[in-house]
Amino acid sequence: MSAVSTRLLSLDDVPELTALGVANREFLAPWSPATSDAFFTEDGQHALVLDALSKHALGLAYPAVIVDVDGALAGRINLNSVTRGAAQFASVGYWVAQSRNGRGAATAAVASMLDVAFGELALHRVQGETLPENRASQVVLERNGFERIGFAPRFLRIAGQWRDHVLYQRVNDEWTPPVRPGAGVGSP
Numbered sequence: 001m002s003a004v005s006t007r008l009l010s011l012d013d014v015p016e017l018t019a020l021g022v023a024n025r026e027f028l029a030p031w032s033p034a035t036s037d038a039f040f041t042e043d044g045q046h047a048l049v050l051d052a053l054s055k056h057a058l059g060l061a062y063p064a065v066i067v068d069v070d071g072a073l074a075g076r077i078n079l080n081s082v083t084r085g086a087a088q089f090a091s092v093g094y095w096v097a098q099s100r101n102g103r104g105a106a107t108a109a110v111a112s113m114l115d116v117a118f119g120e121l122a123l124h125r126v127q128g129e130t131l132p133e134n135r136a137s138q139v140v141l142e143r144n145g146f147e148r149i150g151f152a153p154r155f156l157r158i159a160g161q162w163r164d165h166v167l168y169q170r171v172n173d174e175w176t177p178p179v180r181p182g183a184g185v186g187s188p
Contacts, residue, residue: 004105009049009053009063009064013073023098031158034157062090107144114170124171129168130165145170146170
């Protein structure tokens with residue numbers, strides 16, 4: 001398995017993320033939402049990071065970077081749409097640089113984020129979605145114990161078109177409600 005780790009995203013990551021995004025723009029385009037040229041600037045990445053960190057502060061997301069053994073950024077991974085109450089789940093999304101593709105970086109990063117999801121965030125379920133032809137991403141999820149649970153027609157707008165997605169999930173069968181001071185029986 002690849003020697004990568006994950007950590008919470010930081011504003012200090014903006015210059016390196018910008019360079020990584022520019023270098024991998026064509027490689028990631030078929031799998032990503034359509035973006036403007038501004039997305040690939042430091043100002044665009046700064047705004048993106050600020051938005052991600054504000055969602056994190058509200059408990060709605062866990063935005064992270066994938067860090068290579070040498071300390072360089074290798075990609076991004078996020079727990080998105082964190083939902084509490086009766087659901088207790090999030091959706092995982094990730095990408096790695098072309099130079100790290102096929103070398104276990106995404107698999108290791110997803111494993112790390114499952115530790116965050118089922119540990120720190122005390123979630124019951126993590127969902128992953130892939131394009132039907134993205135077998136490499138499906139393998140990443142399967143290697144991390146995700147099971148295929150369905151198919152969603154026209155689920156996400158990718159590369160400018162509404163695209164079908166295969167749905168996967170990993171359930172934490174050991175889940176217990178987090179203990180929160182002052183929380184009564186049945187509290188979310």
